[in-house]
Amino acid sequence: MYESLIVMLSGIIVYGVVYQFYVKWFDKNVIQTDPTRQTPAHMFMDGVEFFPSNRYVMLGWHWKSIAALGPVTGPALAIIWGWLPGFLWILIGNSLMGWLHDYNAMVSSVRNEGASLGPMTYQLIGSRARKVLVWFLGFYTILIFAAFLGALAPILINKSATTGAYAFGGPAALVSFFIMSLVGIGAGFAVFKAKVNVLVVTAISLALVAASIYLVQVVAGASINAAFNAAIPDPLTQQDVVLGAMLLFSFLGAILPLWAFAMPINYLGFYVAYFVIAGILGSSFVVPQTFQAPAFTTWAAPLVLGAGQGAFLFSFPLWPLMFVTIACGACSGWHGLIGSSLSSKQLDNESDAHFVGGGSMLLEGILGLTAVVAVAALPTSLWQGKIYSSLGLYVTGGARYLGNSGLSSSFGIAIMSLIVLVLGLTLTQLALRFARLAISEMVGIRAFKNIYLTSIVASVLTYFLTSSRVTPSGMWGFIWALFGGSNQLLAGVTLLVTTLWLTKLKRPTIFTGLPAIFMIGTTVVALAYTAYATFTIGFTAAGAKVFGTTITSNVQIGSDVAGVIATILAILGLVLAIDGFRAYRHLRVGAPAGPPQIAMPQIAAPTTVVAEDELKVASG
Amino acid sequence: MSVMRGAEKKEGEPKKEREIIKAAKGVMYGMALHGMVTYALRLRMHMENLFMLITMGDMLGVPVLPPYYSLRLLPYAVPYLKTWKQTLLRDRDITDSLY
Structure with missing residues (x-):
């Protein structure tokens, strides 16, 4: 009874204790931060990339940058093992690994002149490791793109088995999102080009967005959905249309200037999304729910793949797959990228690192727990023994919590559908933008410098990984595991790099070293298993038996693409681990690891009036 | 008490x-807003770098403007010299290009 309250309270208490004792102790005794030591923000202050910011501003910015769909989707998929394993992983994983990863990525960058993960890998492991990292990042960003689009598509096309109506927001949610995007683009032009006051633009834009949500989703939602269904009756074509629309949106976000498209849309989306998430968080405390999901189901949960008569089961073992399925709430490599490439350049002093890096990650854990309580309170009939939409569970669960504050169920579903679209599509633009850079550097061919070509290549690969035309329905579970595996492997690599840095400083390495071994070991096994599973699904002819169940689907191209990516990632992970271990042995005996170092020229911090003015603007 | x-x-x-x-x-x-403000500043930095390239083109071996006009613009470029040098000399990795 009141499990939701117990889960949330235990999360807050445990994270509070971890922050008060472990985080602060580690910061003081292991890293030995010194508030008087100059940070890159002061050393290289240019008022643009490097400038000191208030720690509360950095906490807000860093947390918003790391919190997207990851912390809410993973726990929803992990419900197949029951709610307890996911809850414990978010609680313990974050306390022992997650915050350490984020904090160390940030503080090691601060101590190394604001160097991001790439240069740190080059300096501490070697040039091959850095090249491997670039390849790795290329696949990783494509997988983010695929996993998020694959999670969002069911919100737009899945139908209720009983009524036949759209189960979630349906296509109307996408229309509502596009109208919000148009308002956002207008707001961007008003702020950046017409120089209209930001507050005025924000107020008008939010009023327009609220009106559009009401009109499109509440008043005309049913009509829009019915018209779409009548125009395109085939479910596969419906999926292609919504996938195509989302791919096009992300493509535009990746090629257009940030100020004209992605930035203002993300800005407006922030208000819509985060205030509703705050509502769910508050409601989980005020109106506690009893969980209907079992605490634990089985060690190897069956994942349902295929549809109708062609459905078959595939084993989804708790270890290693749960540890990659739940990524962002427990430990995530994405956070290390943000911490080392952006936040570290704006920290006012070293002592802020534990507040910003550690604090943000622990808050992210709380967000992950809201997903656990939202999904666990739902009837098991919604997910047990069938293909279900993980995000759909979060939408339904979140709408229930919103309903406690008097919101109607249909409006709750509508607003939750819009919110997951906002959280997902704002990140897919960024992922595609980064993927094209990584692909261009990976391939090294002149033609791939073309932003349109690289964006199209990444989009086509994403289509292969997400469309039910080329992969069995339900395959998304493995795509998510693949994304989680690459994400967690990146986290392992970041932990490895920071362990090497601590070895160089002759500081205790056990705190980061053991999590690095666990993360790399678990993720390489998870990726290898995913490769095995996807190749088995892809290459097994109809009629063959896998795990005692007969495969009735035909050979699937998408499964093979996923298998190839999983194999490459597992090999890249092993190469990085081996190189990292060699570097560790060198550093232990005092020999320099990595290539010969060239010192960066030190330039005195500019103290022009311009830089100071910018500082005032930047720190509000 | x-x-x-x-x-x-x-x-x-x-x-x-x-x-x-x-x-x-x-x-x-x-x-x-922090992300938007940082982005606006970065956008301005790129514009200023173009201005510096025009003014200081001779130094880079790219004489964009005739020396007379460069000298006329020089007083406006001087306050940005240190920041500009720092921006040019800084190694940038792909992992720095996240946003």
């Missing part, structure tokens, strides 16, 4: 409240 303590407490409370409000404002600003 107790009166003094009470007075201290009364003085302390608004200060603490101000701190909390300041922190809440900071977090809100960070979540909503």
Whole structure:
């Protein structure tokens, strides 16, 4: 009874204790931060990339940058093992690994002149490791793109088995999102080009967005959905249309200037999304729910793949797959990228690192727990023994919590559908933008410098990984595991790099070293298993038996693409681990690891009036 | 003594409240606007780098402007010299290009 309250309270208490004792102790005794030591923000202050910011501003910015769909989707998929394993992983994983990863990525960058993960890998492991990292990042960003689009598509096309109506927001949610995007683009032009006051633009834009949500989703939602269904009756074509629309949106976000498209849309989306998430968080405390999901189901949960008569089961073992399925709430490599490439350049002093890096990650854990309580309170009939939409569970669960504050169920579903679209599509633009850079550097061919070509290549690969035309329905579970595996492997690599840095400083390495071994070991096994599973699904002819169940689907191209990516990632992970271990042995005996170092020229911090003015603007 | 303590407490409370409000404002600003402001500054940096390239083109072996006009623009370029050198000399990795 009141499990939701117990889960949330235990999360807050445990994270509070971890922050008060472990985080602060580690910061003081292991890293030995010194508030008087100059940070890159002061050393290289240019008022643009490097400038000191208030720690509360950095906490807000860093947390918003790391919190997207990851912390809410993973726990929803992990419900197949029951709610307890996911809850414990978010609680313990974050306390022992997650915050350490984020904090160390940030503080090691601060101590190394604001160097991001790439240069740190080059300096501490070697040039091959850095090249491997670039390849790795290329696949990783494509997988983010695929996993998020694959999670969002069911919100737009899945139908209720009983009524036949759209189960979630349906296509109307996408229309509502596009109208919000148009308002956002207008707001961007008003702020950046017409120089209209930001507050005025924000107020008008939010009023327009609220009106559009009401009109499109509440008043005309049913009509829009019915018209779409009548125009395109085939479910596969419906999926292609919504996938195509989302791919096009992300493509535009990746090629257009940030100020004209992605930035203002993300800005407006922030208000819509985060205030509703705050509502769910508050409601989980005020109106506690009893969980209907079992605490634990089985060690190897069956994942349902295929549809109708062609459905078959595939084993989804708790270890290693749960540890990659739940990524962002427990430990995530994405956070290390943000911490080392952006936040570290704006920290006012070293002592802020534990507040910003550690604090943000622990808050992210709380967000992950809201997903656990939202999904666990739902009837098991919604997910047990069938293909279900993980995000759909979060939408339904979140709408229930919103309903406690008097919101109607249909409006709750509508607003939750819009919110997951906002959280997902704002990140897919960024992922595609980064993927094209990584692909261009990976391939090294002149033609791939073309932003349109690289964006199209990444989009086509994403289509292969997400469309039910080329992969069995339900395959998304493995795509998510693949994304989680690459994400967690990146986290392992970041932990490895920071362990090497601590070895160089002759500081205790056990705190980061053991999590690095666990993360790399678990993720390489998870990726290898995913490769095995996807190749088995892809290459097994109809009629063959896998795990005692007969495969009735035909050979699937998408499964093979996923298998190839999983194999490459597992090999890249092993190469990085081996190189990292060699570097560790060198550093232990005092020999320099990595290539010969060239010192960066030190330039005195500019103290022009311009830089100071910018500082005032930047720190509000 | 107790009166003094009470007075201290009364003085302390608004200060603490101000701190909390300041922190809440900071977090809100960070979540909503910090990214946009940083991006606007970066956009301006790229514009200023173009201006520097035009003015200081001779130094880079790219004589974009005739020396007469470069000299006329030089006073406007001087305040940015150090920042500009730093921007040019800094190694940039793909992992720096996230946003």
